[in-house]
Amino acid sequence: MGTTDIIVKLILIVVIFLISLVIAMYSTYAERKIAAFFQDRLGPSRAGPFGILQPVADGTKMFLKEEIIPANSSKFLFIVGPSLAIMTACIGSAVIPWGQTLQIGTYVLDLQVTDINVGILYIFGVVSLGVYGVMIGGWASNNKYSLLGAIRAASQNISYEIAMGLSIIALLMTTGTLSLKEIAAQQHGWHWNVVYQPLGFLIFIICAFAETNRSPFDLPECETELVGGYHTEYSSMKLGFYLFAEYINMFISSAVMATLYFGGYNFPFMHSLGLSSNWVTILGVIALFAKIFFFIFFFMWVRWTIPRFRYDQLMDLGWKTLIPLAIANIVLTGIVMTLLK
Amino acid sequence: MEALSNKRKVLEAKPLNFWERAYLPAIVKGMGITLKHFLFTKAVTISYPEQKREFSENFRGMHSLKRDEHGRERCTACGLCALSCPAEAITMISAERKPGEENLYREEKYAAVYEINMLRCIFCGLCEEACPKEAIYLDGDIVPSDYLRKDFIYGKDKLVEAPLNQ
Numbered sequence: 001m002g003t004t005d006i007i008v009k010l011i012l013i014v015v016i017f018l019i020s021l022v023i024a025m026y027s028t029y030a031e032r033k034i035a036a037f038f039q040d041r042l043g044p045s046r047a048g049p050f051g052i053l054q055p056v057a058d059g060t061k062m063f064l065k066e067e068i069i070p071a072n073s074s075k076f077l078f079i080v081g082p083s084l085a086i087m088t089a090c091i092g093s094a095v096i097p098w099g100q101t102l103q104i105g106t107y108v109l110d111l112q113v114t115d116i117n118v119g120i121l122y123i124f125g126v127v128s129l130g131v132y133g134v135m136i137g138g139w140a141s142n143n144k145y146s147l148l149g150a151i152r153a154a155s156q157n158i159s160y161e162i163a164m165g166l167s168i169i170a171l172l173m174t175t176g177t178l179s180l181k182e183i184a185a186q187q188h189g190w191h192w193n194v195v196y197q198p199l200g201f202l203i204f205i206i207c208a209f210a211e212t213n214r215s216p217f218d219l220p221e222c223e224t225e226l227v228g229g230y231h232t233e234y235s236s237m238k239l240g241f242y243l244f245a246e247y248i249n250m251f252i253s254s255a256v257m258a259t260l261y262f263g264g265y266n267f268p269f270m271h272s273l274g275l276s277s278n279w280v281t282i283l284g285v286i287a288l289f290a291k292i293f294f295f296i297f298f299f300m301w302v303r304w305t306i307p308r309f310r311y312d313q314l315m316d317l318g319w320k321t322l323i324p325l326a327i328a329n330i331v332l333t334g335i336v337m338t339l340l341k
Numbered sequence: 342m343e344a345l346s347n348k349r350k351v352l353e354a355k356p357l358n359f360w361e362r363a364y365l366p367a368i369v370k371g372m373g374i375t376l377k378h379f380l381f382t383k384a385v386t387i388s389y390p391e392q393k394r395e396f397s398e399n400f401r402g403m404h405s406l407k408r409d410e411h412g413r414e415r416c417t418a419c420g421l422c423a424l425s426c427p428a429e430a431i432t433m434i435s436a437e438r439k440p441g442e443e444n445l446y447r448e449e450k451y452a453a454v455y456e457i458n459m460l461r462c463i464f465c466g467l468c469e470e471a472c473p474k475e476a477i478y479l480d481g482d483i484v485p486s487d488y489l490r491k492d493f494i495y496g497k498d499k500l501v502e503a504p505l506n507q
Binding site for chain 2: 034036037038039040041042045301302304305306
């Protein structure tokens, strides 16, 4: 790996980092606007045309708010919590293939930060670490509501991770690889995995809702019972980090879903258009982002439609429905694969 | 016992069937409903300062002290409005008209200071009912917001109607 490679990768990392931050920022705006449209309202419309500067105003407000660290809290962990949450949210994007290769002169630019051969495992590891941010923050606050929210977050994530992992195993049986790059490349044209694994995708998306703490599974921050959940005691930019991490998580899990099940950067007829490979790559990146934006919209659509699950219903759904279903899916996939061999 | 309206309906609590227990059909249906709102229903919001909802004809808003057909103030500072006010929002100080001020005040006595505390006012309209001179009417707009309590005490500068065009 030469110096050029390192510099190019650094630039790519910074670009992807900035893109995820901007998308997270505008997800907050999109959430408010979409919520408004679902409820026949206008949404933020004062800051700039159509309220387009609202996230900037919100961010400035977050920075300027008074920073409060509760007197009886564990100060170090209180700061570690949100830092960990935002950090794990950001590093998940490293293994996602954003597109094919770009040919610039003689240099071939790969639109992926790193292609490790256990990409899916890496994402699972990072997502599981994200729970620590919530848990540490909730525990360090020294507040009953925060602690309850953190406990809920931990148990919810642990139970849904199992079903999520099992649904992925069925996918891995058909693809035969853990590398996200290869999985994306296999889904050429119309061969999207969702066609072969509809049940697996359904389980995966339900678990993704639980993993990102989005409604209808937003029990950790359930306002009606737990004030603010794990971030009750947080203020200023630390609270901002928690909220931001949620939106980055949403973006990353949308990207993962698009890559695993909806063909990633592939789009139909991509090689029969007669365009040069660079243009196909650029269109592929646009296609991937279109899919990601659809999933982000889907997350919000579900949030403003379905009421929150009760805690026992959540556990019931996770352990007694999704895990058996995921195992059945594995068995079914195995039988079908053996028969078709 | 006979129900009052005879509209009582006995509902049976049926156990949920498989599709109802599976959540998903109901969720898809619900999402269809919200999508209909997202795509087709127009927002009902009225963006207030730029757009205003139409008031009804007997809407009671900010007070105005009226002038007569010659542009003279009608108020004679009799104090009936202050007396009738259930919120005790009105205070006034009366003064006697000097010679040469006949074009300003209609009668010999007038209100030198006339103040309404808009934070106390309940916009009941009893002052306009009490007024024998048809001098006060609640025919204005909504009282605008402000930052300080003292700025809600409206004096004659804000209450008296604009003078007639000469």
